Amino acid sequence: MKEQVDVSRSPWRLGPRAARWFDFLLASALVLPTFPLTLLVGQSPYPALLSLAQTVPLFWRRRHPVAVFAVVAGASVLQAATYDMPVWGQVGFPAALYALARYGSGRSALVGLFVGLCGAVVASWVWTSAQFAAYPPGLEYIDYDMGLEDLLPYLLSITAIVLAAWALGSQARIRRAYEAGLVERGRQLALEAEQRAVLAAAEERTRIAREMHDVVAHGLSVMIVQADGARYAAAKDPQIAVRTLETVAKVGREGLTEMRRLLGLLRGTEDPALAPQPGLADLPSLVTANDHVDLEVPDPLPDVPDGVALTVFRLVQESLTNVRKHAGPQARAIVRLRAPGDAVEIEVVDDGHGASAAETSGLGLLGMRERVEVHGGTLHVGPAAGGGWAVRARIPL
Incomplete structure (x- = not known):
């Protein structure tokens, strides 16, 4: 027996409120020791400010x-x-580097790693030089030349911390992208399975309807022929008419029984193929409570053909899906729908960093372009002015 897997479940993560509390507690744990440590060593306030x-x-x-x-x-x-x-505050650098590698882009993470490695070299030189400069004069090692072996302890330690912070953050970013890909793939598989079930159900309904047509048409044809024969025979031989009417009744009962059997298969169900397709009025359903999306649609909605309305809905749906996948958790998007009279214009623009992660040859964009071109429209997809990503389409009416 195969194990049933729930593909709709997402990997466990902290919610928005829990994430805010975690960030607050972590930062507080690094900030608060500044004051007691400064007082403990009797230093000036300047290290505390740093x-x-x-x-x-x-x-x-x-x-x-x-x-x-x-x-x-x-x-x-x-x-x-x-x-x-x-100083104590230097513990903030690996935390900041981890956050950059975790929540930023791969390019910014590499820049942060380079800065961290340069900082490791500079810090090792400064601190080692300060230790030699602090030796009191007159000692026998006053003329000792500082060498690489003196820098290595600091250099290796700081470099290891920098590499660990960068590696952990990058691995977390890659893992989250991989999990998001798996969730999206699972959603697509579930959708495809649902579509296959819908098609199979529609095919079965068609088969049953065809059988019902055959049963009803056959039964009625036989009943009509027998009834006509009974009407002509009744004047000459009433017994023939009686037997003919018995045949009519028998065929009618058989046809009624068969029709009830077929209707029993359909009772209590709705044909998915006859369900209404989404249109312009369903656009608000694409925006969830967690999305930073503004929806601008005319009131009242324009009267467009059902095919155009479905294309607009699918285009906005795919565009918002790409915003959630690539633009970043804090990205904002705006959806504009205009109907200047002879066409319908759709615009979906976000301010995230999806331009660096977008796949211009992806199946989603290809599907949007094919849908628009079926109606003789045009589609433009690319980086938006000032950053972010923009999808603009125009469909003539």
């Missing part, structure tokens, strides 16, 4: 990973230029 500059931005690491990493990296550069000792 630590705050490197840890406070982590409160926004999930929503703005690039900006947070830039601020944390800038504070680290400022520390290397003005303060030659490690």
Whole structure:
């Protein structure tokens, strides 16, 4: 017996509220030790300010990973230029690098890795030089030349931390993309299975309807012929008319029994092939509560052919699916529908980073183009002005 797999289930993840609490607690755990550690070692307030500059931005690491990493990296550069000792706030750099690799793009993650490796070299040189400069004069190793073996402990340790943060973040980003692909594939398989079931059901309904037609047509034909014969024979031989009417009744009962049997197969069901197709009035159903989507449609809706309405619905559906997959969790999108009189114009524009991940030769875009071209329309897909991705179509009426 084959195991039944629920393809509709998504991998477990933190919800939006739990993610906000996790980010808050993590950033707080890195910010709060700044004050007691500064007082404990008796340092000036300047190291504490550097630590705050490197840890406070982590409160926004999930929503703005690039900006947070830039601020944390800038504070680290400022520390290397003005303060030659490690501070607590440096724990914020691997956290910011992880967030950049986890929630940013692959290209930004590589830039962050390069910055981290450069920072490892600079920090190792600054801290090692500071230790040699701190030796009191007159000691026998005052003329000792600092070499690579003196830099290696710092360099290897910091490089390992940078590589680990980048690798973990990149792996999490790749894993989430892989899981999203599996979920989407499972959804497509479920949809295809449902469509096959619909087609099979429609085919079965057609077969039953054909059988019912044969039963009814055959029974009525026999009854008409027998009734005509009984009418002509009644004047000459009433017994023939009686036997003929018995045959009519028998054929009628058999036909009625067979028709009831066939109707029993259809009773309580609705033919999926006759279900209404979605149209312009169903566009709001494509926007869920978690989407940042604005829908602009004319009121009242334009009167368009059913085929055009279905094409508009499928185009918007596919475009919003691509926004959810590629634009990013905080991306906003706007759907505009206009009917200038001789055509219907559809525009779906988002402000995310889907332009770098879009597949211009994907089956979704190919399907949209074929749907639009069937009605003699045009489709334009590509990066939007100012960033993001845009889908624009025009279908003549």
